[in-house]
Amino acid sequence: MYLYPVAYSAWVSVYEWDLATPARYVGLQNYRALWSAEFGEVVANTVWYSVGVVVLSQALGLALALALNNRTRLGALFQASIFSSYVVSWVAVSLLWIWLLDPQYGLVTYVLRLVGLPSVNWLGDHRIALWSLVLVTVWKTVGYPLVIYLAGLQAIPGDLLEAAALDGAGSWQRFRHITWPLLAPTSLFLLITLTVASFQGFDIVRIMTQGGPVTATMIYVYYIYEQAFQYFKLGKASAAVVIFFALIVGLTFLQWLLFRRRLHYTA
């Protein structure tokens, strides 16, 4: 049952089908059609988007977790407010940021002008747009690594850190040699989940840029959507789905291998 959609996609991927006229068997032609500069750009966009999101949100999540790892009320307030954006729908967040990033009258533009910086066409400049989406995604999702890292930090025995402090280890040394290694399983878990989630990015593109300007923010899932439901190339879209499925399975397997070795090491 679970595999049915994938199997169906694989079947459709060898046909030319526009939903209106009868499907025509074309063999591997759809896969050959994907072997193009356009598709290469889509893959590159997806990888850059994913790397940006994973690295930034994980680093920021860890930094925030270290800063907020206390049981004060203020800490709890910060944690809750940062996590709240993670719970809000993508549509709401995307609409909010379209307004904030407007190059003529957005709040961000206003603040930049106030401090004497030139305004930036965040979503309209094809060299910047993808990174604007990365930033918005990080803003929205950072609550997730924050919470997971907090849980990880609280699992680290306090006496280890105390003993190190007594032996004269500075805060960087304590982080480097105790906290970071003990957080490794947490980091790997986040790496897998964030990578898979960012590869599946769609809503933000659909609302904020529709893949544009031109193809600057065309990431994988949006590309599939566009081929299928804008251009009605069901076969080509399905071929992209099959490749995507293989890619995600491969990626997960790779990370699982790493994860297994890591667990072995700590145990």
Added chain:
Amino acid sequence: MRRALALLLIAGLLGAAGPAVAQGPIVAQFWYSFGGKNREVTEAHIKKFNESQSKYRIEGTFQGDYFQALAKIRAAAATKTAPAVFHVIGEAMPQLWQAGLFENLEPYAKGANGTNLEDFLPGQTQHTYFDYLGKPPAPLFALPFFRSTPILYYNAEMLQAKGVKVPTTWDELHDVAGKLTVREGSDVKVYGFEVPIDWWFWYAMLHEAGGSLLTADGKKAAFREKGAEALQFWVDLVNKDKTMKRPPGKDYNAWEVTNTDFLNQRVAMIYTSTAFLNYMTENAKFKFGTAFLPGKAKQAVPTGGTFFVIARDAPAPQKEAGWAFIKWMTDPAQTISLSKATGYMPIRTSAVNSPEMQDFYKQNPNYKTAIDQLRTAQRFPFSPGLIEIQREVIQPNLEAAVLGIKTSAEIMQAAEAKANEILGKQ
């Protein structure tokens, strides 16, 4: 005792329900694509139709913008669950007609419950929308619903303040846009001009420049030179003169930005559809006017909006209900009220000439621009490849020129080659 009573009750209910179903109206589905205000107008008319008679009942469903609705229609057609009536943009019709999705409407139009086809306004009908490329015309399969053309909207107060006249040619548009642009240091406070980087407006300018999409026989694409000239006009305004704003976003997202900028007085002149006239009139806090699109070698506009069609696969009674609805919606009384409530054009000659409409035009001259401009309307080639050329070949690539990623000539050269590939497959 209880059980007997229950049985009796059930029997009674069945007895009551049985004949009621048989006598009830024939229900047919209608899918439409108008959001916001126009959705209310559409729903109000559906309600009025249902109340005007008891034989048929139409149930309307909003299905997103034109392209979202198109996707749903095709998905529904593939599973044989398409609604009896829907409406589609003209460019998509040749392909869907060829795929056999549409019912031939000629027997309906000329039948007992027919309509006066003579009264439909030239420029608004299927046969004046399409150029059949020297081949015999397809049968009638579509009646006009909401029909539009692009027009120039201008902020009358800004033009007056700078003492400039409404532009009628590309050169004048270029000059006037320069005079209306207000700068503050390196920032632009008010742009002179804004238009969505979109197929529809490009198509107008392609023809204004004296070009056409395909050769007269429809076998080859022929837009390379004039299409590049049209595109380059925007590129220069945006990048060289910096008097035109390129609205961000694709498809209707860019249209929304353009309209909003105009209403917020961030831009002095825009191209958009006459369909937004009511919206603009209700929301503008300043005096604005509408005019023909400025011309180059000639004046030219495409028409737009949508046509009613009936699904060929729908059951016969539903098709009959659908036809009754279409006939009613395209009657002069309805086309007048639809037009006045939206800004779309009336589609019947008798409606345009009616005292009611003539009176309305006198009081609201902005509404008359589109109907007058119809005399410059250009046809679309009746080619199954048309929608693919629009959606895949032209539309997504125009922006690259304005962004400076590729030159207008490069884009049009590649587009023409791709278009020929599509035409070769037909």
